[in-house]
Amino acid sequence: MDDVKYFSLHDQKEAQLTAAQEQLRQISLQSSQQIDQMNRNFKETLNTVLDQAEQERKQRQKMYEMQVDQMQQNLEAERNRAELMQQTLMAQLVAAEEKFRQYVEKPPERPIYKPEDLQQTIVNARKELGLDVENFYNFAFAGHAKTGKSSLINAIRGLNKNDPEAAAVGVMETTMDISMYTFPDGQYPHVRLYDIPGSGTMSHKAESYFDDKGLCAFDCLIILVQNTPGQEEIAFAQKAIKYQQPVAFVRSRCDQDIDNMLKDGDIDEVTQEIVYNHIKELAEKTAIEIKAKAPELYKIPCYFIAAPALRQVVRGGRNLIYYQETELLEYIVLMSKHSRNIVVDGGVPNGNNED
Ligand SMILES: Nc1nc2c(ncn2[C@@H]2O[C@H](COP(=O)(O)OP(=O)(O)OP(=O)(O)O)[C@@H](O)[C@H]2O)c(=O)[nH]1
Ligand SMILES: [Mg+2]
Numbered sequence: 077m078d079d080v081k082y083f084s085l086h087d088q089k090e091a092q093l094t095a096a097q098e099q100l101r102q103i104s105l106q107s108s109q110q111i112d113q114m115n116r117n118f119k120e121t122l123n124t125v126l127d128q129a130e131q132e133r134k135q136r137q138k139m140y141e142m143q144v145d146q147m148q149q150n151l152e153a154e155r156n157r158a159e160l161m162q163q164t165l166m167a168q169l170v171a172a173e174e175k176f177r178q179y180v181e182k183p184p185e186r187p188i189y190k191p192e193d194l195q196q197t198i199v200n201a202r203k204e205l206g207l208d209v210e211n212f213y214n215f216a217f218a219g220h221a222k223t224g225k226s227s228l229i230n231a232i233r234g235l236n237k238n239d240p241e242a243a244a245v246g247v248m249e250t251t252m253d254i255s256m257y258t259f260p261d262g263q264y265p266h267v268r269l270y271d272i273p274g275s276g277t278m279s280h281k282a283e284s285y286f287d288d289k290g291l292c293a294f295d296c297l298i299i300l301v302q303n304t305p306g307q308e309e310i311a312f313a314q315k316a317i318k319y320q321q322p323v324a325f326v327r328s329r330c331d332q333d334i335d336n337m338l339k340d341g342d343i344d345e346v347t348q349e350i351v352y353n354h355i356k357e358l359a360e361k362t363a364i365e366i367k368a369k370a371p372e373l374y375k376i377p378c379y380f381i382a383a384p385a386l387r388q389v390v391r392g393g394r395n396l397i398y399y400q401e402t403e404l405l406e407y408i409v410l411m412s413k414h415s416r417n418i419v420v421d422g423g424v425p426n427g428n429n430e431d
Contacts, residue, residue, distance in 0.1 A: 194292075194319055201290030205254065209295060212268045213412040216291055219300035220282070220308055221274025224328035224383055226251050228300065229269050231386035232408065233260055243271050252279065254289065267412045270294065275308060282308045292319040296411050301327050304362045305378070310370045317372065324377045324407055327358065330399045331382035351397050355380045379404040 201207075207214055217225040226243035230236065237245040243257060244250050257269045275285035291297060297316045301309045305325055316323040334351060337343045343350055362378050379400045386401040388394070 201293035214268045214295045216270045216294035217298045218272040221277045223300035227383040231383040234390040286315045297323040327380045
């Protein structure tokens with residue numbers, strides 16, 4: 077009996093166990109189905125997301141590729157344009173080089189213009205001549221040979237040609253080098269007179285005379301003229317104006333004109349009136365010639381003198397006949413005073429180029 081009881085209990089338990097196992101199996105089956113379903117769902121979702129991402133990536137890639145294409149096209153167009161420009165520039169350069177080569181191979185149509193540094197030329201000329209422009213007013217007596225430059229300097233200094241301190245004077249070409257003279261007895265201590273060799277000779281050519289002698293270096297230029305100012309004297313004066321130098325013409329040896337008139341029987345005697353008329357005539361002729369040849373020089377004064385008469389004036393002696401010695405002396409004194417800022421009645425003589 078007990079055994080029967082035992083077996084039925086056992087069976088019961090067994091049945092319960094089997095049922096529980098079945099239940100467990102069912103639950104496990106359901107769970108695994110659920111998990112499978114979730115897996116499938118997850119995969120689906122993942123695939124959808126991945127698909128979308130892939131599509132987006134492709135779209136972006138396509139867009140980037142299009143942009144890169146566009147940029148490449150732009151770059152190519154830019155490169156082509158640069159190449160074209162380079163070719164054009166090269167062609168222009170080659171043409172310019174050829175033009176330049178042809179230009180430099182040909183002799184210049186006109187002389188090459190080199191602007192002259194006037195101030196530097198003056199400085200150099202002063203250095204070369206050893207000219208002291210700080211402490212002295214320097215007159216240069218220049219002009220054609222035998223116009224009486226040395227005789228004029230002697231006369232201004234009150235000397236005659238035989239005086240040991242006089243400048244050499246003669247009928248042959250006499251002054252060969254530039255010489256400096258001062259006033260005797262300490263008169264006008266700040267004035268120096270420079271005797272310049274005559275131009276138009278074999279040794280001193282007229283064309284290069286102004287530059288060769290460094291005439292621009294002087295404070296004032298006294299140009300002695302032959303009869304009336306000719307091309308030579310006009311060219312010197314034009315140069316002087318270029319260097320802004322005060323300049324005056326002097327026609328010396330006027331006494332010889334009068335002597336000749338006497339010898340030729342044009343006049344019977346020498347009077348002051350005859351001399352004045354002669355000077356007037358010469359002055360008018362000179363003015364006409366200057367007006368015709370170089371009107372810009374019309375303001376330059378021209379003094380008509382005779383060296384012997386001038387020497388007499390300087391020495392304070394009496395002379396029977398005068399030319400324009402006093403006027404010339406006044407010019408010299410006024411110019412040198414003006415340079416030292418000494419105010420003088422009547423100012424500076426006409427023609428000192430300081431308009
Ligand atoms: N009658 C007269 N003779 C003069 C006068 N000036 C100069 N002479 C004479 O003319 C000649 C030449 O004079 P110079 O003073 O040597 O002339 P220059 O211009 O200095 O001559 P170079 O230095 O050689 O260029 C000399 O025989 C002088 O005596 C003048 O005003 N009247
Ligand atoms: Mg001389």
